[in-house]
Amino acid sequence: MNRDTVIVHAGYRRKSTAGPFLAGPQFSSTYSSPGDPAQHPLTYGRFHNPTWTAWEDALGVLDGGEAVAFASGMAAVDAVLGVTLKAGDVAVLPADSYYAIRRLASTWLESRGVQVRLVPTSGSDHLQALEGATLLWLETPSNPLLDVCDIQALAETARARGATVVVDNTTATAYLQQPLQLGATLVVASDTKGLTGHSDLLLGHVSTTDAGLGDALRAWRTHHGAIPGPMEVWLAHRSLPTLPVRMIRQCASAERLAACLASRADVAAVRYPGLPQHPAHAIAARQMRAFGTIVSFDLATRARAESFLGALTLVREATSFGGVHSIAERRARWGGDAVSEGFIRFSVGCEAAEDILADVGAALEASPPTP
Numbered sequence: 244m245n246r247d248t249v250i251v252h253a254g255y256r257r258k259s260t261a262g263p264f265l266a267g268p269q270f271s272s273t274y275s276s277p278g279d280p281a282q283h284p285l286t287y288g289r290f291h292n293p294t295w296t297a298w299e300d301a302l303g304v305l306d307g308g309e310a311v312a313f314a315s316g317m318a319a320v321d322a323v324l325g326v327t328l329k330a331g332d333v334a335v336l337p338a339d340s341y342y343a344i345r346r347l348a349s350t351w352l353e354s355r356g357v358q359v360r361l362v363p364t365s366g367s368d369h370l371q372a373l374e375g376a377t378l379l380w381l382e383t384p385s386n387p388l389l390d391v392c393d394i395q396a397l398a399e400t401a402r403a404r405g406a407t408v409v410v411d412n413t414t415a416t417a418y419l420q421q422p423l424q425l426g427a428t429l430v431v432a433s434d435t436k437g438l439t440g441h442s443d444l445l446l447g448h449v450s451t452t453d454a455g456l457g458d459a460l461r462a463w464r465t466h467h468g469a470i471p472g473p474m475e476v477w478l479a480h481r482s483l484p485t486l487p488v489r490m491i492r493q494c495a496s497a498e499r500l501a502a503c504l505a506s507r508a509d510v511a512a513v514r515y516p517g518l519p520q521h522p523a524h525a526i527a528a529r530q531m532r533a534f535g536t537i538v539s540f541d542l543a544t545r546a547r548a549e550s551f552l553g554a555l556t557l558v559r560e561a562t563s564f565g566g567v568h569s570i571a572e573r574r575a576r577w578g579g580d581a582v583s584e585g586f587i588r589f590s591v592g593c594e595a596a597e598d599i600l601a602d603v604g605a606a607l608e609a610s611p612p613t614p
């Protein structure tokens with residue numbers, strides 16, 4: 244069966260089961276469970292929830308593994324770092340990862356006695372950094388610079404040296420990229436973004452084909468209480484059948500926007516893995532189904548970037564990405580990323596491409612570079 248069809252039905256009840264296609268969210272902190280708890284499939288809401296189970300079944304189908312849902316992407320990241328690393332270990336992380344992950348590494352991980360080595364996503368520094376490492380963390384395409392690395396090649400090298408390989412798949416989503424098939428041990432994602440796509444919830448998940456790691460992640464979630472709310476999970480699952488149509492449209496529009504921006508003399512450093520001039524375009528073409536929903540570019544100065552964002556009439560100025568509504572932001576306003584003051588991260592939504600292009604074109608004309 245076509246993968247798009249599989250996704251439309253993932254985790255939904257089968258045709259032969261009467262009732263709603265997707266059961267409503269189950270709100271229960273506790274369950275009637277007299278006597279021996281081991282005799283009851285459901286006992287307490289921090290341990291399990293049928294709404295999570297249906298969602299995790301769906302995520303498992305998407306990733307090709309066993310999935311564990313978490314309250315946010317960072318809760319999922321935290322769980323992976325927590326179950327895979329101990330004092331004395333060496334972790335190789337992207338120097339250009341989502342900045343909160345680097346912050347977590349330089350504070351919490353290092354205070355637990357883990358040595359952290361930061362390596363740029365692009366380039367050839369991974370090999371040397373892997374010397375004695377127990378964990379390799381990849382984020383491809385990276386957020387917000389959209390650099391790309393070769394998951395299969397790096398996973399092969401790292402696993403041959405005994406390291407656990409983790410891929411943060413947030414920017415691509417499981418629709419565009421399947422890291423477990425490319426040799427990763429674990430895939431982690433913020434489902435707050437494109438996977439659910441409606442900017443109405445925060446969630447995260449981890450998938451793996453290693454049953455021991457799956458159990459450890461579930462135990463971490465139970466003991467740390469990093470559990471997702473049933474309403475968020477149900478909303479996410481409700482959004483999943485439209486993932487293929489959303490992604491196909493958003494990626495096609497992002498390609499058009501990137502090409503249009505790249506053709507303009509007043510826009511510099513357009514970054515999009517789908518552009519032939521992207522340094523890792525060939526790798527992206529090999530490991531991704533399409534090139535993603537984010538386009539980044541540089542308007543040189545803070546003043547021009549702010550003027551551009553203010554001149555957009557359709558596209559909102561907001562953080563995050565992957566949703567059905569186009570949004571953009573000046574990334575340097577947060578600090579933490581190696582980007583210029585005029586660097587824009589643009590998340591392409593589901594609006595008609597010509598309307599997005601017209602809004603961007605008009606806003607650029609209204610905010611010309613200062614001579």
Ligand SMILES: Cc1ncc(COP(=O)(O)O)c(C=O)c1O
Pocket residue numbers: 315316317318320341382386411413414432433434435445446447563
């Ligand atoms: C690549 C990446 N990983 C993880 C996260 C964390 O996700 P959340 O905000 O759902 O905690 C983000 C958030 O932007 C992200 O971009």
